Amino acid sequence: MTPRYITVKGGGISTSAPFYIGHVQHDRAMSRREAYEYLSRQTGFRPAQLRAAFLALGKALAANAARGNSSTIDGVASFRNVVKGAFETVHGPWTPGVNMLLVNAFELDPFKGALSGFVPVNRTEGAKPVINTVFDEITRVYDEITGTDLFSIAGNDLAPDATKDDEYVALAGAQGVETRCEIEFSDVQNVKARLPEALPPGQYTLKVYTRSGFGEGYGVHVASRKVTVA
Numbered sequence: 001m002t003p004r005y006i007t008v009k010g011g012g013i014s015t016s017a018p019f020y021i022g023h024v025q026h027d028r029a030m031s032r033r034e035a036y037e038y039l040s041r042q043t044g045f046r047p048a049q050l051r052a053a054f055l056a057l058g059k060a061l062a063a064n065a066a067r068g069n070s071s072t073i074d075g076v077a078s079f080r081n082v083v084k085g086a087f088e089t090v091h092g093p094w095t096p097g098v099n100m101l102l103v104n105a106f107e108l109d110p111f112k113g114a115l116s117g118f119v120p121v122n123r124t125e126g127a128k129p130v131i132n133t134v135f136d137e138i139t140r141v142y143d144e145i146t147g148t149d150l151f152s153i154a155g156n157d158l159a160p161d162a163t164k165d166d167e168y169v170a171l172a173g174a175q176g177v178e179t180r181c182e183i184e185f186s187d188v189q190n191v192k193a194r195l196p197e198a199l200p201p202g203q204y205t206l207k208v209y210t211r212s213g214f215g216e217g218y219g220v221h222v223a224s225r226k227v228t229v230a
Contacts, residue, residue, distance in 0.1 A: 006123055006124040023215050026215070062103070065081055076107075079104070127221075128156070129156065135152045137192070147195070149194065153190065157188055158189065159187050168208075203226065208222065
């Protein structure tokens, strides 16, 4: 594994010299279903059992937070209430919408040090999403999508996060109207998606809106390619 990151200029602090913060590129984002299936393969427990355990854990953490307590999972993280948002004076006031209570996780060893031996590569100048090929998984034809067939998008710096509203795959018609596709798999080099309903045959522009795995601190970029809908 070779972790990658980019640097962006930090903000919010008045200093004479600029400072930079790093954003790690994640190879892919797993859906909850994919995560439970992955953990099932690693542990032997059924996905339904793992889902129930995580839901129960979430309820326990929320109940403790509501009482003002912290929670600890040994070797993983400590969960505590934190305040978000700045105040006008030392005495407040508390402003809803600006100030809020959040539950934050503070990592504990050995989980905290799991990546301590890795030296990441700086890719600040190289995050440029591009589509190289589009392949219909059913008809086995390139640059042509039939109906609601699953199709594969190969390229670089893709990895749209399907949990984010502004990261998605879409087909745009001649008038620019977009039809969003359902993402079934997503990593930096390959995305698998399908249309929810068949579109009228014709020429379309396939678009991938993505932060390339760098998270919300990085702007959304668009990769596109002309395709035919059959």
